[in-house]
Amino acid sequence: MKIIELKHPHSINQQDLPPIVLALGYFDGVHLGHQKVIKTAKAKAEELGINSAVMTFYPHPSVVLRKSNAHAACITSIKDKAEEIEKIGIDYLFIVDFTPSFAELLPQQFVDQYIIGLHGKHVVAGFDYTYGRLGKGTMETLPFHSREMFTQTVVEKVVENNEKISSTLIRELILNGDIDTLPTYLGRFYKTKGIVVHGEKRGRTIGFPTANIEHIDEYILPSTGVYAVYIRVSGSWYKGVLNIGYKPTFHDPSTVKLSVEVHIIDFSDSIYDQEVQVMWIKRIRSEQKFNSIDELIAQIQRDKEAAIRHLETIKRDKNLHFV
Ligand SMILES: Cc1cc2nc3c(=O)[nH]c(=O)nc-3n(C[C@H](O)[C@H](O)[C@H](O)COP(=O)(O)O)c2cc1C
Numbered sequence: 341m342k343i344i345e346l347k348h349p350h351s352i353n354q355q356d357l358p359p360i361v362l363a364l365g366y367f368d369g370v371h372l373g374h375q376k377v378i379k380t381a382k383a384k385a386e387e388l389g390i391n392s393a394v395m396t397f398y399p400h401p402s403v404v405l406r407k408s409n410a411h412a413a414c415i416t417s418i419k420d421k422a423e424e425i426e427k428i429g430i431d432y433l434f435i436v437d438f439t440p441s442f443a444e445l446l447p448q449q450f451v452d453q454y455i456i457g458l459h460g461k462h463v464v465a466g467f468d469y470t471y472g473r474l475g476k477g478t479m480e481t482l483p484f485h486s487r488e489m490f491t492q493t494v495v496e497k498v499v500e501n502n503e504k505i506s507s508t509l510i511r512e513l514i515l516n517g518d519i520d521t522l523p524t525y526l527g528r529f530y531k532t533k534g535i536v537v538h539g540e541k542r543g544r545t546i547g548f549p550t551a552n553i554e555h556i557d558e559y560i561l562p563s564t565g566v567y568a569v570y571i572r573v574s575g576s577w578y579k580g581v582l583n584i585g586y587k588p589t590f591h592d593p594s595t596v597k598l599s600v601e602v603h604i605i606d607f608s609d610s611i612y613d614q615e616v617q618v619m620w621i622k623r624i625r626s627e628q629k630f631n632s633i634d635e636l637i638a639q640i641q642r643d644k645e646a647a648i649r650h651l652e653t654i655k656r657d658k659n660l661h662f663v
């Protein structure tokens with residue numbers, strides 16, 4: 341997949357690109373609704389015998405326009421998003437730098453410069469997609485703005501358990517720690533990436549060394565507590581038991597920053613400074629303040645057993661993206 345970053349005003353000539361079928365959206369999470377839009381674009385491209393493309397924006401429009409900060413944290417970082425889109429088999433990914441001047445484009449100007457100008461022959465987007473200044477362009481107005489230079493497919497809403505699959509729903513599930521329900525909406529478990537940093541070196545003294553993880557991007561993090569996870573270290577997935585929180589047994593929670601640490605099962609390498617990926621599988625319990633270290637150790641041992649039991653029920657198939 342070729343990634344093309346565009347800054348407004350871009351200087352690409354239509355003839356620099358082959359004709360494309362273009363899927364439009366922000367696509368945070370690349371969830372099952374997004375996947376339907378992107379796969380529809382790919383199928384249409386195959387039918388027409390031309391290339392497929394996705395256009396996304398960065399940062400999120402609502403952050404740039406200061407409407408809300410809800411999207412400052414992401415489900416998929418821009419890199420994760422590109423990886424998921426590439427897995428679907430798309431040929432081009434346009435990442436448009438969403439700036440205030442780009443946001444000022446009138447709907448017709450957006451269509452002229454970013455659809456027709458990029459050699460779009462067919463557009464695919466969800467039923468509620470909007471474009472142009474104040475989001476005034478909709479899938480109803482798109483045929484009028486197209487100047488008959490391209491056709492379009494509107495993807496209807498994808499529903500699961502009577503709910504529209506949306507980034508907002510997925511964010512709420514993550515924030516609540518309801519991570520085991522995510523494959524129904526996301527099509528895979530939730531994954532975050534980080535670097536292993538030095539902690540307080542207490543883990544190894546209590547028999548449970550933990551890799552302390554500093555997240556690379558601003559991911560939405562599940563509620564504090566203990567979770568069964570898989571963790572990818574140098575290309576292999578290991579079972580793990582994770583604690584996210586403030587370690588109240590040792591600290592006054594208001595004085596320390598949030599920590600994310602994983603005890604990796606059957607593992608003893610030193611992995612400081614390495615990049616790791618956490619696949620969040622199931623919440624086990626809330627974080628607690630223990631009266632003694634022995635009680636904490638006994639509980640971590642039970643957490644470890646619970647995590648192993650649960651992880652053994654997970655089928656590590658390709659659909660859940662163990663790759
Ligand atoms: C599975 C697991 C569960 C944990 N649960 C708690 C807890 O409920 N309360 C708490 O204060 N600390 C909890 N911890 C954090 C430990 O206190 C922590 O791992 C230990 O202090 C080591 O920290 P360090 O890696 O910074 O040295 C847990 C850690 C793990 C791995």
Ligand SMILES: Nc1ncnc2c1ncn2[C@@H]1O[C@H](COP(=O)(O)OP(=O)(O)O)[C@@H](O)[C@H]1O
Pocket residue numbers: 536537538539540541542543544545548549550551552602603604605606607608609610611612
């Ligand atoms: N089973 C394991 N799980 C997690 N980390 C491990 C494991 N075995 C060894 N390590 C290594 O030891 C470090 C954790 O030791 P710990 O005493 O908890 O120190 P720290 O407080 O710096 O995390 C990890 O960062 C990693 O490099």
